[in-house]
Amino acid sequence: MNVKLQPPASAYFITKETESAERRTLSVLVDNEPGVLARVIGLFSGRGYNIESLTVSETEHEKHLSRITIVTSGPPHVLEQIRHQLERIVPVHRVVDLNLTALSKGHDKPIERELALVKVAGTGEKRVEALRLCEAFRGTVIDANTEHFIFEITGRVSKIEQFIAIMAPLGLIEVCRTGVVALSRGAEGMLE
Amino acid sequence: MAEKNGRREAGARQMTGAEMVVQALIDNGVTDIFGYPGGAVLPIYDEIFQQETVRHILVRHEQGAGHMAEGYARSTGRCGVMLVTSGPGATNAVTPLQDALMDSIPLVCIAGQVPTSVIGSDAFQECDTVGVTRPCTKHNWLVRHVDELSEVMHEAFRIATTGRPGPVLVDIPKDIQFATGTYIPPSAARRRTSYQPATRSRADTVREAIELLRNAKKPVIYSGGGVINSGLEASHLLREFVQITDFPITSTLMGLGAYPASGERWLGMLGMHGTYEANMAMHDCDVMLCVGARFDDRITGRLDAFSPHSRKIHVDIDPSSINKIVHVDVPIIGDCGHVLEDMVRLWRAGSADKSRLKPWLEQIDSWKARNCLAYTPNDDVIMPQYAIQRLYELTKDRKTFITTEVGQHQMWAAQFYGFEEPNRWMTSGGLGTMGYGLPAAVGVAAAHPDALVVDIAGDASVQMTMQEISTAIQYDLPVKIFILNNHYMGMVRQWQQLLHGNRLSHSYSEALPDFVKMAEAFGATGIHCAKPDDLDDAITQMIETPGPVIFDCEVANLANCFPMIPSGKAHNEMLLPDEASDDAVSKAIDREGAQLV
Numbered sequence: 001m002n003v004k005l006q007p008p009a010s011a012y013f014i015t016k017e018t019e020s021a022e023r024r025t026l027s028v029l030v031d032n033e034p035g036v037l038a039r040v041i042g043l044f045s046g047r048g049y050n051i052e053s054l055t056v057s058e059t060e061h062e063k064h065l066s067r068i069t070i071v072t073s074g075p076p077h078v079l080e081q082i083r084h085q086l087e088r089i090v091p092v093h094r095v096v097d098l099n100l101t102a103l104s105k106g107h108d109k110p111i112e113r114e115l116a117l118v119k120v121a122g123t124g125e126k127r128v129e130a131l132r133l134c135e136a137f138r139g140t141v142i143d144a145n146t147e148h149f150i151f152e153i154t155g156r157v158s159k160i161e162q163f164i165a166i167m168a169p170l171g172l173i174e175v176c177r178t179g180v181v182a183l184s185r186g187a188e189g190m191l192e
Numbered sequence: 193m194a195e196k197n198g199r200r201e202a203g204a205r206q207m208t209g210a211e212m213v214v215q216a217l218i219d220n221g222v223t224d225i226f227g228y229p230g231g232a233v234l235p236i237y238d239e240i241f242q243q244e245t246v247r248h249i250l251v252r253h254e255q256g257a258g259h260m261a262e263g264y265a266r267s268t269g270r271c272g273v274m275l276v277t278s279g280p281g282a283t284n285a286v287t288p289l290q291d292a293l294m295d296s297i298p299l300v301c302i303a304g305q306v307p308t309s310v311i312g313s314d315a316f317q318e319c320d321t322v323g324v325t326r327p328c329t330k331h332n333w334l335v336r337h338v339d340e341l342s343e344v345m346h347e348a349f350r351i352a353t354t355g356r357p358g359p360v361l362v363d364i365p366k367d368i369q370f371a372t373g374t375y376i377p378p379s380a381a382r383r384r385t386s387y388q389p390a391t392r393s394r395a396d397t398v399r400e401a402i403e404l405l406r407n408a409k410k411p412v413i414y415s416g417g418g419v420i421n422s423g424l425e426a427s428h429l430l431r432e433f434v435q436i437t438d439f440p441i442t443s444t445l446m447g448l449g450a451y452p453a454s455g456e457r458w459l460g461m462l463g464m465h466g467t468y469e470a471n472m473a474m475h476d477c478d479v480m481l482c483v484g485a486r487f488d489d490r491i492t493g494r495l496d497a498f499s500p501h502s503r504k505i506h507v508d509i510d511p512s513s514i515n516k517i518v519h520v521d522v523p524i525i526g527d528c529g530h531v532l533e534d535m536v537r538l539w540r541a542g543s544a545d546k547s548r549l550k551p552w553l554e555q556i557d558s559w560k561a562r563n564c565l566a567y568t569p570n571d572d573v574i575m576p577q578y579a580i581q582r583l584y585e586l587t588k589d590r591k592t593f594i595t596t597e598v599g600q601h602q603m604w605a606a607q608f609y610g611f612e613e614p615n616r617w618m619t620s621g622g623l624g625t626m627g628y629g630l631p632a633a634v635g636v637a638a639a640h641p642d643a644l645v646v647d648i649a650g651d652a653s654v655q656m657t658m659q660e661i662s663t664a665i666q667y668d669l670p671v672k673i674f675i676l677n678n679h680y681m682g683m684v685r686q687w688q689q690l691l692h693g694n695r696l697s698h699s700y701s702e703a704l705p706d707f708v709k710m711a712e713a714f715g716a717t718g719i720h721c722a723k724p725d726d727l728d729d730a731i732t733q734m735i736e737t738p739g740p741v742i743f744d745c746e747v748a749n750l751a752n753c754f755p756m757i758p759s760g761k762a763h764n765e766m767l768l769p770d771e772a773s774d775d776a777v778s779k780a781i782d783r784e785g786a787q788l789v
């Protein structure tokens with residue numbers, strides 16, 4: 001077999017992807033029922049779509065509605081497919097591409113935030129430096145003893161990434177992140 | 193009390209879960225189900241025993257139940273229903289569920305589950321059925337409380353049959369079948385608001401499509417299974433549209449019969465084993481109207497060379513089908529029937545100069561003159577194409593339903609049997625499931641007791657679900673299994689000849705059973721025929737013999753199926769039979785193409 005050729009993929013007639021990938025944040029409103037997350041995730045794994053981040057929680061308790069925020073990437077035609085395929089899932093009420101909504105309103109992006117808990121251990125200079133940086137990043141200390149801190153830090157993904165990178169040489173032990181939550185700017189909700 | 197399907201619906205009342213299942217079947221108009229018992233569905237079987245409204249057909253393997261329900265559904269336009277037990281019963285249902293998903297067949301599968309209290313403990317015959325079937329159903333449910341059960345059942349029928357039809361599964365733990373709760377009839381059942389399939393299309397897109405078509409000089413209609421799914425009226429409207437526009441029309445494998453094969457503008461099937469004229473028309477057209485089809489890879493051939501000069505209109509009920517494979521210029525989301533109705537009306541309201549089509553129709557006639565389905569007749573051995581032609585001639589004046597297995601015989605059936613009506617042709621298109629045809633035929637026969645039902649089979653495929661002949665015997669369902677016996681997995685061999693240096697790895701059907709004796713062992717009639725001169729009499733005998741018949745038709749072993757678009761090639765690069773010399777065949781698929789199949 002000629003190794004230089006593309007290996008066979010799921011499609012039989014492989015055409016080279018010419019469009020470049022874009023990153024998108026999707027907001028998906030679903031009935032909060034057993035299996036709904038498995039349906040969404042199964043769609044992404046089964047059809048070979050990317051998930052960069054996924055968050056989910058019930059947001060309207062009376063109506064049992066959850067909002068799933070998915071950050072994905074792909075060429076535009078794949079992104080369109082992802083949206084339509086999500087809409088086919090029976091418990092899905094609505095799928096909104098927040099990036100497209102933002103563009104249509106003249107903004108460049110939706111509002112996106114992530115929260116991270118960052119555990120750092122150390123003493124002396126390094127410990128002081130870690131605390132000082134936490135303040136500079138507007139983080140808060142939520143647990144500490146003489147050997148460690150747990151910082152809570154919120155912000156855009158890039159800010160979280162940056163903070164974690166800075167903590168690495170200062171005694172970073174572990175990190176837990178929520179993934180991205182997002183809303184579009186302006187007065188309207190996703191159902192409008 | 194509301195009326196549904198001419199039957200009085202029960203009002204809200206107390207009953208057991210098992211009773212609810214049967215009541216919901218009745219209230220949703222079900223008269224026949226296909227199933228197989230086991231520990232986790234015994235309460236439901238007990239209820240089935242105590243009533244006569246729903247007929248239960250006992251199969252021999254749950255896969256058979258699923259394909260029977262599919263054949264039943266496809267031939268009637270109604271929903272098919274299967275009933276299986278937990279664990280192995282449910283896992284055996286996976287193949288027909290995926291088959292129905294790929295071909296958009298409405299199918300409700302009811303599965304028993306171990307009692308709620310032991311779910312998750314690896315109990316005897318436990319299986320995460322909703323987990324296993326999630327990707328191969330349109331939707332599925334694990335019922336957690338008896339009071340949900342009736343509404344879930346009604347919702348199951350609604351979701352299976354509306355929008356783009358498909359399979360659904362309801363998993364019912366045994367304790368819920370025993371528990372007593374409130375039965376809610378369909379008319380009072382709540383419907384989930386998140387599921388709202390499209391029906392009516394936007395008028396402006398239809399108008400835009402009609403404008404394009406009115407100015408087209410080289411139009412072609414490419415129709416698919418969606419037209420059949422939409423109902424008889426859609427096929428009538430499609431015929432009317434062809435008649436008023438004079439547009440040539442081709443169809444996918446799934447769409448055969450929507451437009452009659454004897455129709456003046458019929459081009460034959462398109463795609464990998466489609467006709468030269470259909471594929472050339474697709475390649476050269478200036479406007480393509482795709483209605484109820486989905487640009488499957490067996491249809492398009494090489495994508496970057498697919499119909500390069502055309503504006504494309506795509507009518508589909510499923511928005512995710514639009515722009516999935518091929519970019520279209522005018523997407524129309526809606527039920528084919530409704531859209532065709534609008535198109536016919538709009539077309540009639542304007543005018544078009546039919547003479548503008550003359551050069552295009554002449555071009556098509558010249559392609560037709562290539563006679564792409566020609567084969568070399570033989571006096572000594574039965575050519576498989578000839579067998580289908582004779583079968584067609586001897587059955588065309590009856591109400592005949594044809595099912596198939598998967599392989600060369602399936603493609604020859606599609607090429608050489610002339611389908612005049614929708615819902616008469618049942619084949620596994622999307623999944624390509626060997627073993628589909630025999631049980632599908634049994635399901636068709638259950639729905640149409642007076643019709644002639646023939647499974648055009650292959651010697652290998654038929655062995656996959658052979659045991660369902662026993663079901664046919666038990667219920668006196670006179671299916672005719674017409675085996676084109678070439679002693680090979682012919683389609684596999686054809687690809688090995690094209691792609692793998694003629695190394696016929698494991699594609700020879702060694703140790704074939706004696707099909708005549710096998711028929712007799714089941715209590716059916718066996719017929720053997722190996723001579724072209726005997727064929728007509730033998731087929732007549734098959735038709736006239738009451739009860740199930742297995743017809744062992746020995747055909748030319750090494751015949752191959754042409755025309756063919758080799759993998760990785762475009763529509764205008766097809767291999768025609770007269771060009772299919774050994775040399776051309778061996779060079780047909782280059783190294784790059786070989787990776788793609």
Ligand SMILES: Cc1ncc(C[n+]2csc(CCOP(=O)(O)OP(=O)(O)O)c2C)c(N)n1
Pocket residue numbers: 597598599600601602624625626627649650651652653654676678680681682683684
């Ligand atoms: C369940 C299943 N397994 C394997 C295949 C791959 N396959 C496609 S056609 C074919 C051979 C079919 O042989 P036969 O039924 O004799 O038909 P013929 O091509 O000879 O007409 C095989 C193995 C399939 N389609 N389905």
Ligand SMILES: [Mg+2]
Pocket residue numbers: 599650651652676677678679680681682
């Ligand atoms: Mg064979």
